[in-house]
Amino acid sequence: MPEIVTISDPDDERIADYRALTDVELRTRWEPPHGLFIAEGELVLRRALRAGYEPRSFLVDVKRVDQLDDLAGAAPVYAASQDVLEATTGFHVHRGVLASFRRKPLPTAEEVLGPARRVAVLEGLNTHTNLGAVYRSAAALGIEGVLLSPNCADPLYRRSVRVSMGEVFAVPYARLEPWPAALDRVRAAGFTLLALTPAEDAVPIQRLTAEQRARPALLLGAEGSGLTRAAQGASDVRVVIPMSHRVDSLNVAAAAAVAFWELVRD
Ligand SMILES: C[S@@+](CC[C@H](N)C(=O)[O-])C[C@H]1O[C@@H](n2cnc3c(N)ncnc32)[C@H](O)[C@@H]1O
Numbered sequence: 236m237p238e239i240v241t242i243s244d245p246d247d248e249r250i251a252d253y254r255a256l257t258d259v260e261l262r263t264r265w266e267p268p269h270g271l272f273i274a275e276g277e278l279v280l281r282r283a284l285r286a287g288y289e290p291r292s293f294l295v296d297v298k299r300v301d302q303l304d305d306l307a308g309a310a311p312v313y314a315a316s317q318d319v320l321e322a323t324t325g326f327h328v329h330r331g332v333l334a335s336f337r338r339k340p341l342p343t344a345e346e347v348l349g350p351a352r353r354v355a356v357l358e359g360l361n362t363h364t365n366l367g368a369v370y371r372s373a374a375a376l377g378i379e380g381v382l383l384s385p386n387c388a389d390p391l392y393r394r395s396v397r398v399s400m401g402e403v404f405a406v407p408y409a410r411l412e413p414w415p416a417a418l419d420r421v422r423a424a425g426f427t428l429l430a431l432t433p434a435e436d437a438v439p440i441q442r443l444t445a446e447q448r449a450r451p452a453l454l455l456g457a458e459g460s461g462l463t464r465a466a467q468g469a470s471d472v473r474v475v476i477p478m479s480h481r482v483d484s485l486n487v488a489a490a491a492a493v494a495f496w497e498l499v500r501d
Contacts, residue, residue, distance in 0.1 A: 239300050242315045245322035250313055252335035253294050256393060257325035259363075263389055270338045272391035274401070276330035277302055282401030284309070288336040296320060296331035303332065310334075338391065344382055344409045344417065348424040351379035352450055353498060355491065356411065356421065356428070358384040358466050359457040366390055367398025368488035369455070374402035376495035381408040382421065382452075384466075418454075418469040426452035430462055430470035431494055433484035437475035440497050447472055451498050455487050 242250055252271060255261055266272055271291060274280040284290065290310035293303055297314040306312065320328045348354060355378050360366050366388050373381060381390075387410075388395065390403045411417045422428060427447050430437075431454060454470055456462035461484070467473055476485065476493050485493070 239312050239314045241297065242294075242313050242319060245319050249292070249311070250294055250315070250323055252291060253324050253333055255325050256333075259392075259394075263392060266392070267338070267389060271335050272338060272389075272396065273393045274334045274336060275328075275332075275393055275397050277332050279396060279401040280332060280334040280336075282404050283334065283336050283396075286401075286404035288339065288404065291335040291337055294320070294323075294333045294335075296328060299331040342407060342409050344411050344420055345424065347380035347382065347407045347409045348421060348426065351407075353378050353495075354380040354382060354421070354426065354452045355495070356382045356384075356418070356452050356454045357387050358414070358454060358462055359460065360387045360455070360487065361457060363388050363392050363394040364398045365458065365486070365488045367395035367403065369491045370395070370399040370403045370406055372488065372492040372495055374399075374405045376492065377499035378406065378453075378495050381406055382411040383408060384414045385410060385412045386414075415463070415466045415469045418466070421452045422471070426450050427472065428452050428454060428470040429472050429474045429494075430454045430467045431476070431490055432456075432462055432467065432473050433475060433478065433490075434473060435475065437473035439477050440474050440494060443472070443474065443498075448498055453491070453494050453498065455491055455494075458487055 274283045292310050293312045295303055295314050297316055300314050303312055355373055396403055429451050454466055
């Protein structure tokens with residue numbers, strides 16, 4: 236059994252990493268500069284450990300300490316009642332287990348691109364749930380790297396991590412800047428830049444040539460605005476997933492899943 240430290244004061248400094256977890260604005264400003272992120276639930280935290288992230292601490296519902304009994308010595312284990320957990324974090328921690336991890340330095344875009352055959356490039360994705368869902372599909376459907384424009388949300392924010400089911404740890408990613416000029420570096424690494432857009436005049440995805448499919452970098456844009464003109468202009472081909480019934484567009488994570496599957500199946 237790891238040594239368990241019971242915490243009874245929600246303001247105890249030892250669990251300061253877990254304060255106000257529901258305040259997205261505060262957390263997104265605070266976590267990256269402090270080099271940490273929060274994982275929620277046993278499955279997700281074990282994935283982070285397997286991916287080599289170093290835990291700073293674990294915070295667990297006092298009734299569920301047994302779940303972490305093989306993690307002795309990895310980091311301090313703090314146990315608290317649901318009331319204390321809720322007062323600290325701001326929500327009912329129904330998964331019962333939280334962990335705070337140290338971030339790793341991000342690789343460069345070239346380090347992500349070098350070994351990859353297919354990558355996704357995300358522009359302005361600022362919804363954590365969509366970002367997490369894209370990573371989950373990327374991991375499941377053979378996308379070997381993700382590049383993020385500077386204004387994309389943080390993939391290691393708690394909600395992205397949870398929605399991705401921890402797959403944000405499995406797919407290497409880097410920031411790509413300056414934007415969109417740095418898209419040239421993706422092309423220089425041997426990729427064809429495919430700009431995914433619902434526009435009817437784009438090339439239907441199933442009609443891409445073998446050459447265009449060989450080493451694709453799939454650019455996806457945000458809900459609402461979609462890919463900027465600049466990003467579309469910097470790409471090699473504009474590509475559409477044909478839709479029925481005059482539907483305006485797919486959700487970006489749904490579009491990503493369809494496009495990943497279509498380009499991985501050969
Ligand atoms: C909700 S859509 C944005 C809609 C926006 N009005 C537009 O015109 O792009 C979010 C992203 O999902 C992708 N997307 C959605 N539907 C698509 C489709 N039918 N074909 C290709 N990409 C699509 C695009 O990358 C788009 O930027």
